Every structure is written in C-alpha cells, then in structure tokens.
Amino acid sequence: MHYRPFLAGQFLLAMPGMRDPSFDHAVIAMCAHDADGAIGIGVGATIEGLSLHDLLDQFEIPHGVAPDAPVHFGGPVDPRRGFVVHSSDWSGQDTIDVAGRWSLSSTVDVLRAIAEGSGPTRYLVALGYAGWGDGQLEGELTRPGWFHVAGDEDLLFDTPAGRRWTAAFGKAGIDARLLVPDAGTA
Numbered sequence: 763m764h765y766r767p768f769l770a771g772q773f774l775l776a777m778p779g780m781r782d783p784s785f786d787h788a789v790i791a792m793c794a795h796d797a798d799g800a801i802g803i804g805v806g807a808t809i810e811g812l813s814l815h816d817l818l819d820q821f822e823i824p825h826g827v828a829p830d831a832p833v834h835f836g837g838p839v840d841p842r843r844g845f846v847v848h849s850s851d852w853s854g855q856d857t858i859d860v861a862g863r864w865s866l867s868s869t870v871d872v873l874r875a876i877a878e879g880s881g882p883t884r885y886l887v888a889l890g891y892a893g894w895g896d897g898q899l900e901g902e903l904t905r906p907g908w909f910h911v912a913g914d915e916d917l918l919f920d921t922p923a924g925r926r927w928t929a930a931f932g933k934a935g936i937d938a939r940l941l942v943p944d945a946g947t948a
Contacts, residue, residue, distance in 0.1 A: 768795040769899070771861025771913040773930050774802055774892075778941045780907055784838045789926045790892050791847055791918060792910075793866045794858065800894040803845050803866070805886060805918060806926045808832035814887055817844065818877055821870055826877035834923060836888030844889055846872045847918065848882035863913045884919040909934075 769792040776788040789806030814831040818824070836845055846867045850859060854871040865882070875881030894902070902908055911934045921929050931938040 769800065769910055770795045771863040772910050773913055773917070775909045775911065775927060775930050777907055777909055785892075787927045788892075789930055790837070791860075791864070791913065793847070793860045795899065797896065799896050800899045802892045803834070803836045803847050803888045804890070804892060805834055805836075805847065805888065806923055807835045808923050809835050809889065812889075814876075817887065818873060821873060823870075823874055823877050827879040828877045831887065832923065834886055834888035836890040837892035839891050839893045841890035843891070844868065844873075844887065845891060846876075846882075846885050846887050848872065848885035849915070849919070850882075852880075852882035861913065864915060864918060884915070886919065 772792050774788075774790040774792055776785040780786055780788070787806055788804055790802035791805045792800065792802040794801045809832070812833045814828060814833060815825050817833060818828065848865050848867065850862070850865045852872070852875060853865065854867050854869060854875065856869045857865050857867045857872075859865055872881060872885075876885060903910075909931075911930050914930075914933060917926060917929055917933060928938045931941070
C-alpha cells in the first residue's frame with residue numbers, strides 16, 4: 763500500500779522561479795485533497811479594482827454590516843466562480859469543513875449572511891480556484907516548485923494578502939529573502 767500525504771488544511775506555497783506566472787508568490791489554502799484530486803483557494807493576492815461590496819452589488823445584496831474588503835485571486839480555474847474561506851462558526855447549505863481548521867462555502871447564502879451580520883466571524887472572498895486531477899499534485903510535489911506548511915487561521919485571516927507568502931515561510935522557519943529561483947548543481 764502506497765501512502766499519499768493529503769494536504770487539506772495546509773498552505774501550498776509557490777517557490778521562487780515557479781514557471782506558471784499565475785502562481786508567482788502564490789499562497790494556496792488547500793481545501794480538499796484526496797485520491798481523486800485537490801482544490802485550493804489562492805489567498806496570496808487580491809484582484810485590483812474589485813471588492814466585497816462590488817460582489818454584493820452584483821447579487822443585489824444590501825451591504826448591511828459587511829465592511830468592504832478586497833477580493834482574492836483564488837486561482838486560474840473558473841475565475842468567475844466565487845468562494846468564501848471562513849471560520850468554522852458558520853455553516854450553510856454547501857459548506858465543507860477543511861481539516862477542522864477553516865471552512866469553505868461557495869453559494870450566495872454565505873454572502874447574504876455576512877451582509878446581515880449572521881455569517882462567519884472571519885472570512886475572505888475569492889474568485890477562481892486552483893485544481894489538480896488524480897495524482898497531479900503529488901506529481902508536482904516531486905519536482906521543485908511547491909512547498910507546503912501547516913495551515914494557520916491567524917495567517918489566513920489576520921495577515922494581509924501581500925504578506926502571507928513571506929509570513930508562511932517564516933512560520934516554517936525559512937527566511938523567504940534567502941530563497942532563489944534556481945537550484946544549483948553539484
């Protein structure tokens with residue numbers, strides 16, 4: 763029997779020199795990972811010129827008590843599909859628990875609850891996701907490009923998006939300033 767380490771509830775960090783520019787300095791909150799594949803939500807960059815209030819307006823949801831907040835670039839797959847990564851103190855019709863660390867919802871009921879003040883206490887909104895088919899992520903992890911660290915709610919919800927990449931490496935004891943895009947040869 764071959765052991766496959768699943769990464770739900772962890773952060774996947776793009777190493778310097780990542781070939782795909784969509785993942786430059788990416789921080790992916792891994793939300794599902796099993797034998798069939800993996801899904802993560804990018805939390806390391808925001809979408810310029812788009813905010814939570816803009817999304818609420820698109821769904822004709824009054825802003826209510828929801829403070830305006832940036833919308834994250836969740837990933838290159840299905841960039842018009844929305845997701846809310848949030849604390850586990852709220853659950854809706856499609857909410858999934860992510861390894862007991864946070865939750866993920868993707869229907870408009872979570873946006874309504876946030877606006878009404880009855881939603882999760884901590885959250886971030888993203889458009890798009892990163893996805894991998896059966897064995898694809900495991901294959902990528904055998905080559906240079908990705909580094910994974912334990913999931914951390916404070917890093918996810920309290921650290922600004924632009925600082926999450928450096929902070930996540932720091933939590934793993936790595937000074938990101940010392941990382942280089944190319945590996946040496948011996």
